[in-house]
Amino acid sequence: MTYSHIIRNSLNIKDENIIFDINDYLCPEETIKDTNYIVYQGTLTYKPKACHHCGAVNQDYSITKHGTKISTIKLGNILFKPALLRLRKQRYMCHECGRTFMAKTSLVNKYCFISNPIKNVVSYELSETQSMKTIAKRVSVSSSTVIRLLESTGETLEPSRFELPEHLSFDEFKSVKEAAGSMSFIFTNSQTHDIIDIVENRQQKELIAYFQRYPYDLRKKVKTVTLDMYSPYLKVIHDCFPNAELIIDRFHIVQHMNRALNRLRIEIMKTVKYTRPRDYSKLKKQWKIILKNVWSVDFEHYFTHRLYDGQVTEKMMVNYLLSIDDQFQWIYDLINDLKWHLSTGNYEEFVNQLERSKERSIKRYVRTTFQTLEKYLDSIENSCTYTLSNGHLEGINNKIKTLKRSGYGYHNFRHLRARILISFKLTEKTEKSNRPLTFEEEKEIEKQRNLKVV
Ligand SMILES: [Zn+2]
Known part of the structure; x- marks a missing residue:
């Protein structure tokens, strides 16, 4: 040598x-x-x-x-x-x-x-959550070099206009200030959970123009689009994907029902505030177990709880809370039946249960909740048939948040977009954040999400 x-x-x-x-x-x-x-x-x-x-x-x-x-x-x-x-x-x-x-x-x-190995290191570092200044310092190049490399690497990751998966997921995320309403549009392949692209302006007109850049034959082949319940993208889908069926993300249907359940709990809570202060604090503190699916409420393990006398199980506490008001139990059961049929994909039973809600007079907003579900029945039927969901987008949006924070906010959408594409497309597929979730992980996320009330 x-x-x-x-x-x-x-x-x-x-x-x-x-x-x-x-x-x-x-x-x-x-x-x-x-x-x-x-x-x-x-x-x-x-x-x-x-x-x-x-x-x-x-x-x-x-x-x-x-x-x-x-x-x-x-x-x-x-x-x-x-x-x-x-x-x-x-x-x-x-x-x-x-x-x-x-x-x-x-x-x-x-x-x-600047030697090519440096460029590769910078591209790699850009896929990690850290500020561009840190990268520049670490590799001993100027910030503007990092930005230039960000731009050029971003360009190589441009999605192809000649391929589009059959199953899409739509969502939006908080973006740079300059974007309209500071929200941008993101869409993914709902089977592989890969990001396809992000679009700065999520307004209808812009999105229609964006999707029309894909050939019509390709757009015709899109079979489903999964989205949120109050999605503003219905017209976009109607205009751009003539054969796509709408799937409302199951989580959003559950969330919609949970919201009604939560509001009911708060109202009951307020009526007993001065007459039964102990029940008031139980209702106030234990909102979580009310929203839990009835089939996952624990009825086996006894423990002591400072709000209750003696040994109790979770199930006993739920039963007690429901007994505080007579409408509470009935609506709780009805909503849990709906949740169950939704999770097992039994559309017919879901419709039957929804019919049953008309048997009794219920609070107006609970009624409205059920009416909204009725309005979306076609899409809910699809939600029961397909197992696709928008759960993965939640993870993606969280990562975007940390990326934005690490860069102390982005002023330039192109830079943010390049950064997001690099961090999702360049990192190894085997990484946890990018590979499709296993069944158990999917279930765990679903469980966590079901407890959220927004
Ligand atoms: Zn020559």
Whole structure:
């Protein structure tokens, strides 16, 4: 192994045409713009196979050496110190066409002084949650270089206009201030959970124009679109995806019912506030167990609870809370039946239960809740048939939030978009955040989400 070989290996340079001459090799330090650099000296030379301009094959000295040119290349950090390579590049002269050209290397692109390994590191670092300033500091390049690399890497991740999955999920997320209403649109493949694209403006007109960039034949093949209950995208789907069926995310249907249940609890709570203060605090504190699905309420384990006398189970507490008001139990049962039929995908029974809600007179807002469900029955039927949901989008939106926070907010939507695409498309598929969830994880998320009231 030669010295040159050892230096090349230690600098992780793959190009064997770069030679480190031991006589030049002094490794001095140099200060450029207040930064200390370790400086390596190297030479790039080889016998070219053909002319870069006319393509004439190099034989019988048709291409000869024609001087050299020194260029300075950033190598990244070596033991926490930034390093430079002064590379003496060979210039060649072609006698066929009479023009000259420079030796090429995989270390650096033409007209670039930042080596390709640095670029790869920056792209990789961009996929992690950290600010661009931190990356710039870590790799010893300027912030504007990081931003430039962000832009160019983002461009390579542009989604293809010639493929579209059959099952889509729509959602929105809080974006940069400049976006209309500061909300942007995101859509994913609802089977693989991959992000397809994000669109700055989520307004109907813009989205229709956006989707019309996909060929009609492709849009015709979209089978389902999964979305929230109060989605503003109905017209977009109607106009752009003529054959798509709507699926309302099951979680949102459950959430819709939970909201009614929660409001009922609060109203009952208020009526007993001054007459039965102990019941009041029970209703106030134990909102969670009321929203829990009745089939997952624990009836086996006894424990002591400071709001109750003696040993109780979760089930006993729920029963007590429901006994405080006579309408409470009935509506609780009805909503849980609906939740159960929804979770088992039994659409017919769901409709039957919804009919049953008309048997008694109930509070107005509870009635409205059921009427809204009736309005969406077609989509709910699809929710029962397909197992697709928008659960994965919640995880994606959370990651976007942390990305935004790490960058101290983004002013430029293009930068935010590139950052999001990089962090979701460049990271390994095996990572937990990106691979499709297992059945157990999906169930766990569903459980967590069902307890949320917004
Ligand atoms: Zn030539």
